[in-house]
Amino acid sequence: MNSRKPHRLEAARLEKLQKIGDLGLDPWGQRFDGHIPISEARERCPEESGTDGETVRVAGRIMLRNNRGKLKFYHVQDWTGRIQLMVSRGDLSDEQWELVGALDLGDLIGIDGRLRVSQTGEKTIFAEKLTMLCKSLAQPPEKFHGAKDVEMLLRQRSIDLIYNEGVLDRMLRRTRIIHSIRQTLSGEGFVEVETPVLHAVAGGAAARPFTTEHNTLGIELFMRIALELHLKRLMVGGIERVYEIGRVFRNEGIDATHNPEFTMIELYQAYGDYGSMMDLVEKIVVDAAEMLGDGMVLPWGEDQIDFTPPWPRKTYAELFAEHAGCAMDDTDAVTEVARRLEIDTDGVHPDVVVNKVFEETVEDALVGPVFVIDYPASLCPLTKRKADNPEIAERFELFIHGMELANAYTELNDPLLQDELFRTQLDGLDEEDSMAKLDTDFLEALRIGMPPAGGMGIGIDRLVMLLTDSRSIRDVIFFPLLKPESVGGGKSAPSDNDKNTTTETTETNPAG
RNA sequence: GGGGGCGUAGCUCAGUUGGCAGAGCAACGGACUUUUAAUCCGUAGGUCACAGGUUCGAACCCUGUCGCCCUCACCA
Numbered sequence: 001m002n003s004r005k006p007h008r009l010e011a012a013r014l015e016k017l018q019k020i021g022d023l024g025l026d027p028w029g030q031r032f033d034g035h036i037p038i039s040e041a042r043e044r045c046p047e048e049s050g051t052d053g054e055t056v057r058v059a060g061r062i063m064l065r066n067n068r069g070k071l072k073f074y075h076v077q078d079w080t081g082r083i084q085l086m087v088s089r090g091d092l093s094d095e096q097w098e099l100v101g102a103l104d105l106g107d108l109i110g111i112d113g114r115l116r117v118s119q120t121g122e123k124t125i126f127a128e129k130l131t132m133l134c135k136s137l138a139q140p141p142e143k144f145h146g147a148k149d150v151e152m153l154l155r156q157r158s159i160d161l162i163y164n165e166g167v168l169d170r171m172l173r174r175t176r177i178i179h180s181i182r183q184t185l186s187g188e189g190f191v192e193v194e195t196p197v198l199h200a201v202a203g204g205a206a207a208r209p210f211t212t213e214h215n216t217l218g219i220e221l222f223m224r225i226a227l228e229l230h231l232k233r234l235m236v237g238g239i240e241r242v243y244e245i246g247r248v249f250r251n252e253g254i255d256a257t258h259n260p261e262f263t264m265i266e267l268y269q270a271y272g273d274y275g276s277m278m279d280l281v282e283k284i285v286v287d288a289a290e291m292l293g294d295g296m297v298l299p300w301g302e303d304q305i306d307f308t309p310p311w312p313r314k315t316y317a318e319l320f321a322e323h324a325g326c327a328m329d330d331t332d333a334v335t336e337v338a339r340r341l342e343i344d345t346d347g348v349h350p351d352v353v354v355n356k357v358f359e360e361t362v363e364d365a366l367v368g369p370v371f372v373i374d375y376p377a378s379l380c381p382l383t384k385r386k387a388d389n390p391e392i393a394e395r396f397e398l399f400i401h402g403m404e405l406a407n408a409y410t411e412l413n414d415p416l417l418q419d420e421l422f423r424t425q426l427d428g429l430d431e432e433d434s435m436a437k438l439d440t441d442f443l444e445a446l447r448i449g450m451p452p453a454g455g456m457g458i459g460i461d462r463l464v465m466l467l468t469d470s471r472s473i474r475d476v477i478f479f480p481l482l483k484p485e486s487v488g489g490g491k492s493a494p495s496d497n498d499k500n501t502t503t504e505t506t507e508t509n510p511a512g
Numbered sequence: 513g514g515g516g517g518c519g520u521a522g523c524u525c526a527g528u529u530g531g532c533a534g535a536g537c538a539a540c541g542g543a544c545u546u547u548u549a550a551u552c553c554g555u556a557g558g559u560c561a562c563a564g565g566u567u568c569g570a571a572c573c574c575u576g577u578c579g580c581c582c583u584c585a586c587c588a
Contacts, residue, residue, distance in 0.1 A: 008539080008540095008556085009522050009538080009539055010522090012539060064549085066547045066549095066550055067544085067547090067550085068544055068546075068547065068550075068551095069543070069544040069545070070544080070545050071546065071547080073547050073548075075548090084547090084548085086545095086546075086547085088545060088546095089545070090545075105538075118548090120546065120547070122546095122547085122548070138522080139522040139523075139538065139539075140522085140538080141523045141537095141538090142522090142523040142524050142536085142537050142538070143523090143538075143549060144537070144549045145525085145536095145537080147524085148523090149519090149523085149524090149580085150581065151519090151579070151580040151581080152523095152580095155580095205588085206587090207587070207588080208587090250587070252587050252588090253585080253586055253587060255583090255586095256582090257587090257588075258586095258588065262588075403588085404588060457588090459588055462588075482579085482580080483578085483580090485578090485579065
């Protein structure tokens with residue numbers, strides 16, 4: 001990067017960089033105190049033309065320029081908004097005017113000036129003093145159409161944040177949602193903890209893990225796929241209301257709702273059950289929506305989502321009967337439906353077939369928010385069974401527009417049954433599809449005694465999607481995973497080219 | 513992984529049947545003291561994603577590769 005030849009557009013900016021230095025000014029700027037947010041400057045600006053407002057100081061990036069010679073207009077943006085700046089030759093010293101000549105789109109400047117509306121009625125700061133805060137060496141996108149190339153925007157998210165309206169706002173909403181979750185949980189007496197990312201056994205969920213290794217220990221390790229088992233061990237240790245907001249990693253496909261690393265919250269409440277979890281997730285989501293301040297009915301593309309509580313609770317069995325058209329315990333009928341859906345049934349455990357049919361017929365139809373409750377127990381190795389029916393597990397999943405947003409259990413705290421379930425492998429389930437991975441440290445902890453409890457996981461990225469009308473998970477993650485950009489298919493990496501410049505040249509420039 | 517689409521100047525995009533690589537914005541030089549994508553005159557700017565092939569001649573046709581998007585499969 002350092003040795004690369006400056007682009008012709010960058011060269012023009014480097015000249016201005018030099019010019020600013022020649023004026024005795026620091027082109028990279030210094031601490032700049034006393035500025036107010038641009039949104040506040042707009043609020044303080046008088047509405048009527050001809051009325052002088054107060055003198056203010058702001059700082060921001062030059063987004064737009066309109067040059068009339070000895071009178072120049074700029075639009076300057078900070079993270080609260082934009083305001084117009086008017087720079088008049090007559091108002092500035094010779095040195096200041098020289099600086100104005102060295103300004104480019106994308107530069108960061110500080111402005112002291114008087115608030116007043118322009119002749120066309122736009123709120124404006126009439127500049128009295130400009131302070132160079134940072135030179136930009138990069139050419140900004142086209143001023144009217146902006147930057148649209150999805151790949152460039154994902155690889156250069158800074159550009160997306162600066163120049164595309166709504167991107168910064170959406171990402172700041174994400175942080176406010178997470179803040180709201182912490183507030184809600186703190187109010188309910190939960191404490192936040194951090195547990196290891198590197199696991200010897202990647203348990204707590206059914207997913208393929210990323211592998212890594214520790215050099216000096218000489219052992220294989222896994223990136224965590226869930227937070228569950230460590231948090232439960234903390235509950236055994238007496239932390240009765242505990243949660244973690246953290247990154248988990250799943251080595252699986254990438255699409256509009258899946259990124260290999262994503263943010264989950266898992267929380268556990270001693271002496272609760274899945275019913276307490278339903279109340280809690282409802283409160284978490286409603287509080288977050290309230291904090292955003294756009295009401296309980298939020299847009300979802302052409303559609304809407306109504307978050308007004310309480311949300312309906314429907315059993316797995318009744319939803320199955322409603323959408324699949326037969327009772328889930330009518331094995332012959334279920335097999336018939338499965339065949340129609342081209343689901344493989346040979347040698348597959350009946351409950352696995354039922355679940356595949358459920359996923360095919362029910363999940364996409366769930367507009368929600370709706371709690372699906374009481375799952376077949378065989379599918380839930382970490383879940384307590386219903387007291388009056390050991391075939392049914394006290395589990396719910398929260399669905400909104402076909403997306404699974406939350407998954408919760410009455411946690412299984414019977415160490416003998418847990419041990420057995422970890423060792424049971426349902427027919428037709430691959431090992432990596434199973435949660436049945438033996439975590440002996442966890443089992444040892446359960447023997448000490450874990451209080452009966454409710455536990456829940458919520459996909460934070462998906463929650464943010466639903467609350468910000470974002471159709472892709474890439475819209476709510478600053479830096480979603482992308483393949484490394486290469487120079488081109490046949491060409492080797494740039495470093496290889498550098499090493500072999502002379503030979504490469506002869507090979508790639510055949511005579512004739 | 514399968515199928516479909518896309519990749520041309522810093523950015524947004526044209527590019528005819530295969531016949532000298534185009535525009536707008538941005539940049540550079542000039543004019544302009546109330547503009548709103550300002551306007552006007554002029555200048556410069558290209559590894560047509562990458563590598564091959566066909567052809568007198570390829571941005572365009574063919575093959576392979578890379579990346580992104582959509583979709584299906586898998587998953588949360």
